[in-house]
Amino acid sequence: xxxxxxxxxxxxxxxxxxxxxxxxxxxxxxxxxxxxxxxxxxxxxxxxxxxxxxxxxxxxxxxxxxxxxxxxxxxxxxxxxxxxxxxxxxxxxxxxxxxxxxxxxxxxxxxxxxxxxxxxxxxxxxxxxxxxxxxxxxxxxxxxxxxxxxxxxxxxxxxxxxxxxxxxxxxxxxxxxxxxxxxxxxxxxxxxxxxxxxxxxxxxxxxxxxxxxxxxxxxxxxxxxxxxxxxxxxxxxxxxxxxxxxxxxxxxxxxxxxxxxxxxxxxxxxxxxxxxxxxxxxxxxxxxxxxxxxxxxxxxxxxxxxxxxxxxxxxxxxxxxxxxxxxxxxxxxxxxxxxxxxxxxxxxxxxxxxxxxxxxxxxxxxxxxxxxxxxxxxxxxxxxxxxxxxxxxxxxxxxxxxxxxxxxxxxxxxxxxxxxxxxxxx
RNA sequence: GGAUAGGUGGGUGAGUGGCUGAAACCACCGGUUUGCUAAACCGACGCACGGGUAACCCUGUGCCCCGGGUUCGAAUCCCGGCCUAUCCGCCA
Numbered sequence: 458x459x460x461x462x463x464x465x466x467x468x469x470x471x472x473x474x475x476x477x478x479x480x481x482x483x484x485x486x487x488x489x490x491x492x493x494x495x496x497x498x499x500x501x502x503x504x505x506x507x508x509x510x511x512x513x514x515x516x517x518x519x520x521x522x523x524x525x526x527x528x529x530x531x532x533x534x535x536x537x538x539x540x541x542x543x544x545x546x547x548x549x550x551x552x553x554x555x556x557x558x559x560x561x562x563x564x565x566x567x568x569x570x571x572x573x574x575x576x577x578x579x580x581x582x583x584x585x586x587x588x589x590x591x592x593x594x595x596x597x598x599x600x601x602x603x604x605x606x607x608x609x610x611x612x613x614x615x616x617x618x619x620x621x622x623x624x625x626x627x628x629x630x631x632x633x634x635x636x637x638x639x640x641x642x643x644x645x646x647x648x649x650x651x652x653x654x655x656x657x658x659x660x661x662x663x664x665x666x667x668x669x670x671x672x673x674x675x676x677x678x679x680x681x682x683x684x685x686x687x688x689x690x691x692x693x694x695x696x697x698x699x700x701x702x703x704x705x706x707x708x709x710x711x712x713x714x715x716x717x718x719x720x721x722x723x724x725x726x727x728x729x730x731x732x733x734x735x736x737x738x739x740x741x742x743x744x745x746x747x748x749x750x751x752x753x754x755x756x757x758x759x760x761x762x763x764x765x766x767x768x769x770x771x772x773x774x775x776x777x778x779x780x781x782x783x784x785x786x787x788x789x790x791x792x793x794x795x796x797x798x799x800x801x802x803x804x805x806x807x808x809x810x811x812x813x814x815x816x817x818x819x820x821x822x823x824x825x826x827x828x829x830x831x832x833x834x835x836x837x838x839x840x841x842x843x844x845x846x847x848x849x850x851x852x853x854x855x856x857x858x859x860x861x862x863x864x865x866x867x868x869x870x871x872x873x874x875x876x877x878x879x880x881x882x883x
Numbered sequence: 884g885g886a887u888a889g890g891u892g893g894g895u896g897a898g899u900g901g902c903u904g905a906a907a908c909c910a911c912c913g914g915u916u917u918g919c920u921a922a923a924c925c926g927a928c929g930c931a932c933g934g935g936u937a938a939c940c941c942u943g944u945g946c947c948c949c950g951g952g953u954u955c956g957a958a959u960c961c962c963g964g965c966c967u968a969u970c971c972g973c974c975a
Binding site: 503507835 | 893901902911912929930932933934943944945955956
């Protein structure tokens, strides 16, 4: 969530940001309500603090008087303290109320888009930051979509997944399974080469972790929940990896922190059935290598560019047609300040598939995480967090299958040969 | 799953209900000394939210796992919860 301090001090910028996210004037009114509630909170706190200070002072006096054996005087003071106590109880209740109201309102405010984020309402308004200029793979008329190719070459089996688990849980087999493993290893190696520390985190997290990265309470229904133990299956490695630095105060020399992790990702995707979800386009379990960075506020946007270049490098090595989108205010995620999406051209489906999303969250995430660092003056300050997929496996596989299909089988990009052990999937 | 022990500042670890936001030691940071490193010595050394017009600074409140309670006063006593460790059982 946004910091209260920022909303108060930079109200104009925040309001402008909300407009970029297409908030109406009526919706934006909540900003003033927040400031008003905070004013009330502050004055109530002052009142409460003063009362408690007085009560503390009297308690000390009573102790002293008792020591001197002046029992009567002490008794008189006790009555006073009792009175203060009832008053402070009431104020405490009011404080808690105000605090809750404030938090509730704060949770409704999305991150403020960076000034370079374009205006817009729908995905059509996203700015193409880099377009694919070379011709798309030239496929024959009888080219198959990846779900057909999967059957033909026994890459993965969705029906079998239904038997074992349910819809949206693919079973990869043979060379398909090997390809999956090859991609994971390739992505991890690339990240490690780029200076990211490899992490293999738990795939289940507790409520605190889910809350700190904002999956709770906002996206409760998106996660699989093991109620017996109150643990959640991670929807992305971002959750456990980012929580590594939860409640930390880092020193300058700890920055930047660069971590990468492969994990399976579990998403309920409730209510998203229908068109465009065939095959691997949208599944409940998929593999992903994530990159996460913690940065000094002055460095975060440079870091964002670095991450974009990293993902782009992977795309190139995989020889896949891709484009990079700079998301507009209306299409950007709630917690992001600036997001680039990577899309890969799926030749047989003739559409772009999102395979990576790289975002800078500024302090929006670190505020909930309580992730701070000690700055040049020794003051604690919220750090900036960023993350991105590098990459999401399932859709990359879909694109690889479709774009590289030949009569002899699926051509494997050169860079993967040493991982797959074969050059053609057939 | 059963039994026991325990949760204090970055770490180790003390703490008779008031003089304890918390001893001591270590680490970190600043300084002095030093040819370098090391050592020694000195000093500072928690977080959050308020107030004093902003900064340096001064000051109030809260926080010794979390939430309640007892008390004029709780890290300290009582109740509930959570977590961790060890042993037993089960087990890849």
